[in-house]
Amino acid sequence: MAKKIVIVGAGVAGVNAATKLVDNGFPGKNITIVDMGNDPYNRKPEEVMTGFLGAGGWSDGKLTYHTAIGGQLSKYVGEEKAMKLMDEVITNFKRFHPKPEEVQCSNPVEEPEFIKPYFGLRLFPVWHVGTDYLHEIGKNWYDYLVSKDVNFIWNERVFRVDFESNLVNLTVNGKEGERALEYDQLIFAVGKSGIDFVQEIQDEYQLETEHKSVQIGVRFEAPQKHFQDLIDISYDFKLYRKFEDKGVSLRSFCTNNNAAYVAVEETYGDITYNGHAKKDSKYRNDMTNFGILMEINGIKNPFEWSRNIVSKLQYSKKGLYYSPTRKPSTTSEGNEMGVHQINTLKEVSNIMGEYWDYIVDFITDMKTVFPTLRNDWGIYIPEVKYLSPEPLVYHSDLALIDYPDVHFVGDALSARGITVSGAQGILAVEKLISKECPWDNIQGDIINWR
Numbered sequence: 046m047a048k049k050i051v052i053v054g055a056g057v058a059g060v061n062a063a064t065k066l067v068d069n070g071f072p073g074k075n076i077t078i079v080d081m082g083n084d085p086y087n088r089k090p091e092e093v094m095t096g097f098l099g100a101g102g103w104s105d106g107k108l109t110y111h112t113a114i115g116g117q118l119s120k121y122v123g124e125e126k127a128m129k130l131m132d133e134v135i136t137n138f139k140r141f142h143p144k145p146e147e148v149q150c151s152n153p154v155e156e157p158e159f160i161k162p163y164f165g166l167r168l169f170p171v172w173h174v175g176t177d178y179l180h181e182i183g184k185n186w187y188d189y190l191v192s193k194d195v196n197f198i199w200n201e202r203v204f205r206v207d208f209e210s211n212l213v214n215l216t217v218n219g220k221e222g223e224r225a226l227e228y229d230q231l232i233f234a235v236g237k238s239g240i241d242f243v244q245e246i247q248d249e250y251q252l253e254t255e256h257k258s259v260q261i262g263v264r265f266e267a268p269q270k271h272f273q274d275l276i277d278i279s280y281d282f283k284l285y286r287k288f289e290d291k292g293v294s295l296r297s298f299c300t301n302n303n304a305a306y307v308a309v310e311e312t313y314g315d316i317t318y319n320g321h322a323k324k325d326s327k328y329r330n331d332m333t334n335f336g337i338l339m340e341i342n343g344i345k346n347p348f349e350w351s352r353n354i355v356s357k358l359q360y361s362k363k364g365l366y367y368s369p370t371r372k373p374s375t376t377s378e379g380n381e382m383g384v385h386q387i388n389t390l391k392e393v394s395n396i397m398g399e400y401w402d403y404i405v406d407f408i409t410d411m412k413t414v415f416p417t418l419r420n421d422w423g424i425y426i427p428e429v430k431y432l433s434p435e436p437l438v439y440h441s442d443l444a445l446i447d448y449p450d451v452h453f454v455g456d457a458l459s460a461r462g463i464t465v466s467g468a469q470g471i472l473a474v475e476k477l478i479s480k481e482c483p484w485d486n487i488q489g490d491i492i493n494w495r
């Protein structure tokens with residue numbers, strides 16, 4: 046008899062896992078997906094992090110196609126298999142796209158001369174979907190899973206997982222109650238919005254983990270015309286620089302163009318920033334935004350350190366905006382951004398300490414490389430990627446070493462983007478549909494385990 050699979054989180058990872066299963070004949074009625082957000086028909090634009098397709102559903106839909114970007118995949122399965130898994134994710138997005146022919150791939154090949162003296166430029170292929178199409182993809186994808194009898198529970202939060210008795214406890218009408226789901230296999234795919242829950246579980250079960258680096262910075266925004274020469278070469282360009290001796294590297298991250306909007310994220314009650322872009326020409330604002338993110342190694346408790354810095358960079362439940370000349374932009378719906386404008390960066394510099402200088406130098410050098418930029422830019426402070434410590438998992442199916450029925454996937458494990466999260470979701474369930482691996486004898490193996 047087919048086993049019961051519970052997926053916590055209807056994000057990119059959870060949805061790709063369920064799709065892989067039903068595509069391969071696994072009975073949908075044995076799969077239950079719980080999400081604390083809304084289904085794609087009821088999800089509102091301000092629900093950035095939760096609901097069908099998770100943070101990916103309201104993102105810019107840039108599907109990166111390289112193992113060096115978007116978190117860890119090849120370390121588990123090697124390069125070739127990693128690319129195959131990413132192909133499957135991209136195929137899924139095209140398959141449910143109302144106009145798949147509009148998904149464009151930008152594949153730049155050469156670093157332009159004008160960049161070279163100041164920045165490295167990482168060039169890799171990206172498939173670009175666009176936020177507005179993602180909504181339609183979400184609906185088609187959801188309808189497909191429902192047609193395959195997959196059970197969905199919306200607007201309820203999983204607040205406990207009992208690894209010993211294979212039970213998932215979830216809220217009932219928003220209240221922590223008695224409802225529990227039993228599982229044979231659990232796919233834990235709570236993404237960034239569930240990162241505090243990941244931490245709770247790691248503490249409760251004292252899971253062995255690997256610490257991650259700090260990833261913090263700002264969301265930079267400017268009129269697109271200043272960056273057009275580079276955008277023509279690479280839609281999602283990645284400028285980078287590394288200070289090996291200091292354990293610090295910087296990169297521009299997740300570039301949005303044409304109809305580009307800064308997005309407000311809320312994690313742990315603090316406001317941070319991200320960005321997305323729409324495809325529909327009615328949203329066109331000819332702006333560009335991207336993160337300038339520092340990766341800082343060697344900080345003892347990176348997670349607590351980042352949280353502390355982010356909590357200080359708040360003013361009256363808002364993040365900060367600084368520009369020498371500009372005002373904050375509006376959201377794509379024309380509403381005011383949740384941000385507090387500051388006139389000086391002195392306090393930010395005090396809070397970020399020596400690390401702030403790296404950001405200032407990055408912006409200064411961009412002004413040289415893109416000479417029309419001058420003071421025509423603004424920054425939303427802070428942008429952060431909370432990388433919770435990564436639990437140790439079997440590399441073949443991302444199951445926890447001590448609890449092989451529980452698979453961690455997506456941003457809850459080590460991903461940092463749509464393609465890798467989706468690929469991890471697929472990887473986690475592949476063994477469950479493999480003919481060589483009988484249902485009752487699911488065993489992970491450790492490849493290159495630290």
Ligand SMILES: Cc1cc2nc3c(=O)[nH]c(=O)nc-3n(C[C@H](O)[C@H](O)[C@H](O)COP(=O)(O)OP(=O)(O)OC[C@H]3O[C@@H](n4cnc5c(N)ncnc54)[C@H](O)[C@@H]3O)c2cc1C
Nearest residue numbers: 054056057058099100101104107203236239455456462463
């Ligand atoms: C504004 C924005 C733009 C982005 N743009 C891009 C981009 O262009 N390209 C890219 O590659 N990446 C982008 N990202 C990142 C990308 O969206 C994530 O890396 C990806 O969605 C992670 O997938 P996931 O399935 O692990 O988690 P998510 O997609 O975050 O899904 C997690 C799901 O779990 C649910 N959940 C969490 N906790 C619980 C709980 N306790 N109980 C029940 N449900 C729970 C949430 O409601 C959510 O739906 C963007 C992110 C944001 C916020």
